[in-house]
Amino acid sequence: MSRLRASLGFLPCVLAACGDDGAASGGGGGNVTTSSSLSTSGSASIATGAGGDDLGPQPCALAEAEDRTGESEVTITSEGVNYTPRCVRVSAGTDVIFLSDFDAHPLRGGAVVNEQGVVDPTSPITPQDSGTSATFTLSEVGELPYFCSFHASIGMFGTIWVE
Numbered sequence: 001m002s003r004l005r006a007s008l009g010f011l012p013c014v015l016a017a018c019g020d021d022g023a024a025s026g027g028g029g030g031n032v033t034t035s036s037s038l039s040t041s042g043s044a045s046i047a048t049g050a051g052g053d054d055l056g057p058q059p060c061a062l063a064e065a066e067d068r069t070g071e072s073e074v075t076i077t078s079e080g081v082n083y084t085p086r087c088v089r090v091s092a093g094t095d096v097i098f099l100s101d102f103d104a105h106p107l108r109g110g111a112v113v114n115e116q117g118v119v120d121p122t123s124p125i126t127p128q129d130s131g132t133s134a135t136f137t138l139s140e141v142g143e144l145p146y147f148c149s150f151h152a153s154i155g156m157f158g159t160i161w162v163e
């Protein structure tokens with residue numbers, strides 16, 4: 001259990017205080033090189049949020065979601081701290097199957113806000129804390145974010161759009 005806690009390691013830089021040193025000490029050449037890598041993720045629908053542009057994990061955008069509509073079953077697997085496909089569109093009535101190690105990556109339905117998962121008790125993606133497979137029949141049109149409760153802060157989350 002204590003291992004869990006360690007892995008959550010909150011970044012002290014979250015409040016954007018940590019860029020200061022570099023900028024203030026001026027002199028040196030190399031200005032920040034971090035921001036460019038994030039900007040390639042397509043449609044500018046997502047603002048980088050309040051300050052921290054050094055934070056990797058981005059919410060899903062519909063435009064980038066994998067189109068799996070028309071399939072009766074869609075499988076989402078997890079590898080390391082990533083889901084594949086992470087952002088996906090499915091048709092209403094699809095069985096969405098999560099294959100993961102839920103002991104190590106407890107699945108939750110809900111959004112990640114400020115790097116913290118917020119469980120949505122109304123989500124059809126019900127909490128999974130053990131086992132390796134869970135199937136959800138998603139019959140209602142809507143947007144269903146989901147996350148791993150251990151690793152949401154480092155990007156282990158995604159969204160299913162039911163169409």
Ligand SMILES: [Cu+2]
Pocket residue numbers: 080081104105106148149150151152156
């Ligand atoms: Cu996880």
